[in-house]
Amino acid sequence: MFTDAEVLALLGGTDRLSPRFRAVTWRTLIGLLAATGLRPGEACHLTVGDVDLANGVVQVLDTKFGKSRLVFLHPTTTTVLGHYLQVRHDWVGGTVRACPAFFVNSRRAALDPDRLGVTFKQVVAAAGITIRPGHRPRRLHxxxxxxxxxxxxxxxxxxxxxxxxxxxxxxxxxxxxxxxxxxxxxxxxxxxxxxxxxxxxxxxxxxxxxxx
Incomplete structure (x- = not known):
């Protein structure tokens, strides 16, 4: 469990990442997971077409156990995702061959779910969140x-x-x-x-x- 203060600290901890686009990507990713309860892997597999900002809905397709579902967004979350899309467009571009993934890394490719833990460890450290004795390290999940x-x-x-x-x-x-x-x-x-x-x-x- 993360406290509200720890979630805010995680969002602030993303500012230590570079380049700036990577920091914005991780801040948006953490915010989306905290606001919706999505699995990290589900967020990584979202495409731009899966995120309907006009109606405030995210389409999660063929995920764990082969289930698909709709996840509704709070207006504040929709606003943040819209801002990220603008920043993403400036970084990736809007060509037909551009990566369709919603969340992309600084190399303009989709985030790798298997490597999220490496960066999240850096964010946790930057947030000043320590591991309590007898507890495992904090996870994005x-x-x-x-x-x-x-x-x-x-x-x-x-x-x-x-x-x-x-x-x-x-x-x-x-x-x-x-x-x-x-x-x-x-x-x-x-x-x-x-x-x-x-x-x-x-x-x-x-x-x-x-x-x-």
Missing amino acids: DLRHTYTVTTMLDWYRDGHDVQGRLPLLSTWLGHVDPASTYWYLHAVPELLALAAGRLDAPQVTPSEGPAS
Whole structure:
């Protein structure tokens, strides 16, 4: 899990990358993962045609387990992606033979999902995020976990029917079935405590309701 402060630190840490286009690419990539819960590999495989800024939708095609889905964007995320496209066009150009990938590296080729960890390690160091004793190094994929857990925590705190909404979150994340999403309830102590508290809360029947 990343805290909100750590996500902001990661965004700031991208400024240490060079050339400048590489820094902008990574800032946009991290922001998109934090805002949508996409898998890093899914973001790398997006093409320019998959990102519909006019309607605020990203089309994720034939991903893990052969599933495809639509991911809707917050207007602020759409604005950032639109800015990146302008910077990308200036760097890559708009010729027919130009790389179709949405996220490209400084050599004008698609980002390699297998090499993301190398650069992300540099960003984490620049952000001043240290590894706590007994914990593994931070991964780019942890932004997906952060998004998922934060979403469920917000639902619990706002009094929503989390059990009823989990299948929707599973679809949004591209999980093969809701069981993959239910895992978070058991893996994150704070979520488990909120779920247990919801079960232990006294149930109000019509006869026990407040007096009029």
